[in-house]
Amino acid sequence: MSDIKRLVASSAPVLDPPPALTAGARELLTEITALPVPRRPHRRLLLPLLAGLTAVATLVSWLLSSVIGGPADASALDIHRSGGFYDVTVKQLFAEPQQYQKELRHRGLPIELRVVPVSPSAVGMVFPFEKSYNGLSEEQISRRNDLIQPITRPGSCFIECTIGIRIPVGLREQARIELGRPGRPGEKLIGFGRLDNPGEPLQCVPFVNHRVGEVRTLLAQRRLSVVRYAIPLKGSRTSVPDSWYVQDGWLVETDKVLLVAASTPVAQTAPTPHDCRRT
């Protein structure tokens, strides 16, 4: 059979020129890293963050009320079996990281839970990361009963709130989930809600399609500076003309903001966050 292997190998098409990190490949690298989505969680989970979450305050208060108003129980997680899955939800948002790990281990679940710094509107959100997601679409993931699934709480959030995860019974491969906590001064945040989300620095203040100069003034009034401007598909810069338009923005450190800016306004803007529409 090794002859067959060699035959197949010999049939490999010739690559001329051979693959290399050319100028075009370098340019692609710049284009991709200019997109403001580093360490972005699963898109379905992030959508509420980017599109304008409801108040994570709602989620946080829900999570906390379950602790305050619930039975006296020291556990940080609620873990129970439901069909072919273990449903895991967070009961105590500010427990010690070791406490979560201990409870997961106690139930034999191969999950590493990390608590990570996020912007205010993402505090309390749970982000599952799984290698097996690979290039699967969101719909494909939702149909797979062998993959970790997000638990969302419909109705109370603008689109959906992720409040926990469903872990397939018998999952063997080590998986990781991250739980958002408030950032500390100078710390890089790795999950963010949009700047006008409730709880964020520009809570309910329209800024998308406003001029860069105007938005920078709004931020300066809140003692925030712009650390970087991401230009869609054209890389990033430390400054852009004041007359350009802001297309999006996130808090990336407790006192620093990343703005997406371009010379033209963005055609479609994300809807106003739910809680802003109520007031």
Place this chain on the structure above:
Amino acid sequence: MDPNDPERRFEAMYVLHYAAIEAYVRRRTDTPDDAADAIAETFLTAWRRLSALPDGDEARLWLYAVARRVLANQRRGEARRSALADRLRAELSVATPSDSQTGVVREALQKLSPGDRELLMLIGWEGLTPAEAAQVVGSSRTAVRVRLHRARRRLAQHLDPAHYEARVSLLTEGRS
């Protein structure tokens, strides 16, 4: 340099694995546009899911798996033309058959199921071990070993016996 910085981590991964992914994609696409789109989409997925990207050589297998799905979507007509990689699009060329005789092998490969064909190509073209190929296609090692055995047997059946013998002897001479 902070090794945990997402940009640094992505750049290190990109520099290390770009050529392997470009080769994988170019051998499986018909036009430079399709190749550039698939390469851009593969690395864009990696950027968006950087936290899920394993370290070291495991990243290469993860990227192959992403590229495989991206190409499958492309073949089903579900992929969109990427706004990225304009310059790359102009640079890329399509892979060409290595020689006329290998056309016979590729014709035989085309007669296999897409799954069997991909498994043989991952091992023969990308140089993966069966265990690595199992990771890329998302199957167990045992299942891949069994499937590989059957796929090789089917390929041999599809090859003209005279051609098969001639090619094997040529390859054997080439090694000695």
